[in-house]
């Protein structure tokens with residue numbers, strides 16, 4: 594975008610501009626590719642050399658400060674006259690039919706954008722989306738997972754705008770992605786929905802990278818449509834307990850007796866979501882499968898039985914399986930092979946049993962597996978204080 598603004602259209606004109614401004618080609622390319630508005634001396638030099646105003650540069654690169662947005666709003670009539678009408682969105686000709694159904698859900702095979710077109714406004718209670726991360730991974734569907742940053746973000750904007758459209762007022766929208774992408778995705782989510790939380794989910798996802806902090810969390814964006822969510826009933830989770838000695842991981846000092854026996858409030862940092870790496874739990878080959886614990890928590894927090902859940906990126910069908918077990922209606926779609934999802938439903942008992950175990954560790958301060966061990970060792974439990982009170 595910067596190059597377009599500066600009328601740089603090939604390597605030669607780029608080289609010329611770099612020589613004149615003494616700004617290295619590499620840095621100019623970075624500004625252009627990452628859509629960064631230069632600052633400091635670089636900005637002054639670029640504006641002077643290109644003989645362009647800051648407003649024009651911001652408009653051409655799509656980087657509008659709040660001040661410029663206010664100015665644009667003040668001149669809305671004039672700008673609308675120049676820009677209208679916006680190009681019409683073409684309706685897809687593709688017919689998309691369910692390939693698998695249950696009494697609660699429908700699974701489609703195809704592009705989520707085609708399916709989204711067919712879903713009514715304000716009809717879904719909860720959207721959860723775990724899109725490809727544009728990391729050049731090989732998906733069974735063969736989708737291009739190595740787009741230019743701009744292309745990837747424009748694609749995200751398309752399905753996000755559609756998901757927001759189908760969300761009921763009060764509905765919740767969660768997006769799972771790398772912090773790098775979610776920080777950009779949040780820019781336009783903030784325009785159409787209400788920000789609730791940036792949840793950091795502690796999972797190590799790559800080896801340490803030189804010159805970077807060790808990437809150790811995924812970002813889970815949580816937005817709602819309208820002022821507040823229609824359903825917000827988060828589970829409580831157990832306090833931190835050492836898996837070996839069963840003792841407290843944190844010092845609760847004089848507050849132990851005030852702790853809720855149903856568990857502690859969930860914070861916006863989730864430390865207890867396991868990666869799905871073990872073959873026993875994997876529902877399809879390759880990576881990218883999310884833990885049912887994550888979906889259980891989200892679905893429990895933001896929907897009720899009978900509500901409608903939509904996930905535009907099926908993968909192995911984690912969202913659909915958990916929705917089904919938790920008696921939510923669901924709509925699913927996957928552009929690649931769907932056999933693994935269908936097979937997962939044939940063996941849904943496995944997920945159900947797994948989920949039962951997970952739920953045993955929710956809404957209690959000390960899970961059963963630690964409780965008796967703590968009592969035997971004379972460690973405190975909520976009972977300790979109840980007994981003391983009554984004696």
Ligand SMILES: C[S@@+](CC[C@H](N)C(=O)[O-])C[C@H]1O[C@@H](n2cnc3c(N)ncnc32)[C@H](O)[C@@H]1O
Pocket residue numbers: 703704705706723724725726732733734736881882883884905906907908909910911912926927928929
């Ligand atoms: C990161 S995976 C989702 C994994 C899923 N959350 C799970 O737990 O198994 C993303 C999936 O989206 C699918 N996908 C990519 N583009 C799509 C599109 N336009 N429409 C529907 N599915 C798409 C990919 O084939 C891939 O299986």
